Amino acid sequence: MKERYEPKDVELKWQQKWSGAGAHNTDIDNEKPSFYCLEMFPYPSGKIHMGHVRNYAIGDVIARYKKMRGFNVLHPMGWDSFGMPAENAAIKNKVHPAKWTYENIESMKMQLNRMGFSYDWRREVATCSPEYYRWNQWLFLKFLERDLAYKKKSFVNWCGSCETVLANEQVIDNRCWRCDSVVVQKELEQWFFRITKYAQELLDGCDELKGWPERVVAMQKNWIGRSEGVEADFAIEGSDEKIRIYTTRPDTLFGATFVCIAAAHPLSTKFIPEEKLSGLKAIYGDVEKKEGIFTGRYAVNPVNNEKIPIYAANFVLMEYGTGAIMSVPAHDQRDFEFAKKYNLPVRTVIVKGKTDMPFELKEAFEDDGYLVDSAQFSGMTSSEARQSIGKFLEGKGLGKVTVNYKLRDWGVSRQRYWGTPIPVIYCEKCRAVPVPEKDLPVILPENIEFTGKGGSPLVDASEFLHVKCPACGGSARRETDTMDTFVDSSWYFVRYCSKKDEHPFIKENINAWMPVHQYIGGIEHAVLHLLYSRFFTRVMRDLGLFSFNEPFENLLTQGMVCKETYRCPEHEWLFPEESDNGSCVHCGRDVEKGRVEKMSKSKKNVIDPDELINRYGADTIRLFSLFAAPPEKDLEWSDQGVEGAARFLNRIWTIVNKNSSAVSAIEHIDIQSLSPQAAGLLRKTHQTIRKVTTDIEREYHFNTAIAALMELINEISPFTPISGDDKKVLVFSLRSMLMMLAPFTPHIAEELWQAMGSSTSIFSEAWPKWDDDLAKENEVELVVQINGKLRAKLSAPVGLMDDDAAKMALEDEAVKSFITGKEIKKVVVVKGRLVNIVVV
């Protein structure tokens, strides 16, 4: 064993040994309980960043810990490898996206291995490989069969300069993220997944997500956005047509003084000339503006037959509800503003409690209250009236009670090359025809030119494009859109259950592992990826592929990795070395230092994991990132903190080095013969095992678990054994410490384990057990309070009776001086901990 700890040698050695021995491979084992530990797979950008390191370090600790606890642990890794960056690289650097992607995968895989993560690489998947995406296509066909995939015209974000559709996330301040030109709404035929069919189920299922952070569940509920309300028909004066409106406030129906319809509503088009309407459409969705155009028509309120004007308004959304609303300015702030602008009447029909409303409203009154001026409904509370008016309208055939969701169907078409081809063929005669299952996969052609112009390059791939119709054999053309990459990641967790050369939907494989016991990833996926995966899981269930409802039993959303930033008023973000004692090296201005921000290239506060590994080794990086903050909170990177972690590992190395010759059988320790120091160390060791174990079990509190290990080393460090049994205690203590350290810093733990004389891997050891009796202190500190204030600390025997504790406290000299001449009203005793004497 070397005197100096050299992480590079140690880590490489064990990575090779583990990999050679297939130490991280897992097969179904009915003897052991299974545990599926999964971290969100990365996009292969080419280099891992600290966010990955943190995410995967957390996952690796859990996987290794569970393994030592006797679980059969599935811990796979793969690549979310379709997507825009590969295509952009192709356009910019003339590299084929496939080449670029697979090279990135290779280099990132190497980096992950250098971190010592325990993945079963036999199960690796890359979503861009035909053997993976053929199942995207297969699922797409199943969706089609079940009417869960459909095509419709819809408005999409369109960048005219790049000639492509943009996802909402790619539109920043209404401009294209790439070329900065203004994004317009364009109507296109797109494929959609009918996620709305599962809206209620996905909402109800939220109650099953007991192992998820509350805020993620709240965000999902919010996104689904269920609201209960009423649809009501307003007749149009002088017309047979009606306007159907949606409201969640039927209790305010008598206060409606006008009706608003969306600019894209068919009736707007009918009543208003297109040239006038287009101006309104142009400001659709502009939160700053509330504008409308009078249609010249009047609607009839179904409850009081009142005639009220109909406006087309920019703030009414066509996609939500019925695209038409009744406007009640007295009780809705938006309607109030609109009414003020266009001089429309405001009428109060709700009062709060018994007080009258002010004569002139300054803003809408949106709370519930009691109804007035509302015919037979007057006097009711808002909630009573909502029910009664709903029933009344239903009874008269003028409306119905309904539920609306904010959730929209999921548009999955992308006019992009680097994605899964949608398996559909268009034929003049047979229209859209699904590609027969036997013809899957539809392979993405490789021979493509990337110009960066003109939408999907697949349009120019004539061999790909022109095919025979599978139905009639006539000439036909393929769908050239590819799928949103979120489709790929909506079921990859099922794919890992089988080794990759097998069919992904063998029940035996899926049921052996799913649902995922612990999923770990960033909060940024709180809605989209996690919601889509829940949706897919339910569809797959309905396809009979398995019978569980939820894919992820427990979810841990780790915090971001942050670092302090340097900012110059002139030169924006600076690298630390660009700041010379607080002034900018470029212009000499004062640098604002210390704002802690998420690591990002643009803020110039990134740390490259590779450099850190070279300098400190993977174990130190792992240790620091697990110690500096609990997993779910943001982590502030600190170079000095890393040094501290390195120091800790060095101390362990030195201590084991010093004592590695002390190896002895430790089965029977004669407790009676131990020196007081050894007895203390034995106790501390058992206490540490208890603390580390419970800290990991309880919400993965790795930071406090590591702190406990540091306390233990602080106690081991000055210890010198006297007798042979003392020596046994030391060895027991060191072994326990190494085993507990193993999930966090696997390489050094394994190395030192061998140095202490073991010939088998530390990871085949069972997690150490503690003994409550041996962990017990033989004396306790009894705290004495007087009127709640700390006045004395007494040392007392364990198991002291309450009466004796009180007696002991009252007899203490210091305590006496506080209570003489005062009346004791009460003595409170907390068993074995505290006595509080209440005096007046």
Next chain:
RNA sequence: GCCGGAGUGGCGGAACUGGUAGACGCAAGGGACUUAAAAUCCCUCGAUGCCCAGCAUCGUACGAGUUCGAUUCUCGUCUUCGGCACCA
């Protein structure tokens, strides 16, 4: 606006179901070893006051409340972060 968090030393963070606030680490200061430095080891380290070996008072964003006792529970206020946002 709605929903969800968070506020504790110079800093990151501890404190189980109300019971010694500040574990552990970082930084800082002092000391030992050394020709010197690095490394290592030891000590101090919330604030204030004092007839300082010790003791007292204050202290977990702020203000109330419940309690023998509150970082922890209740109500109100402020600050801050994240998500959604003209969803009728």
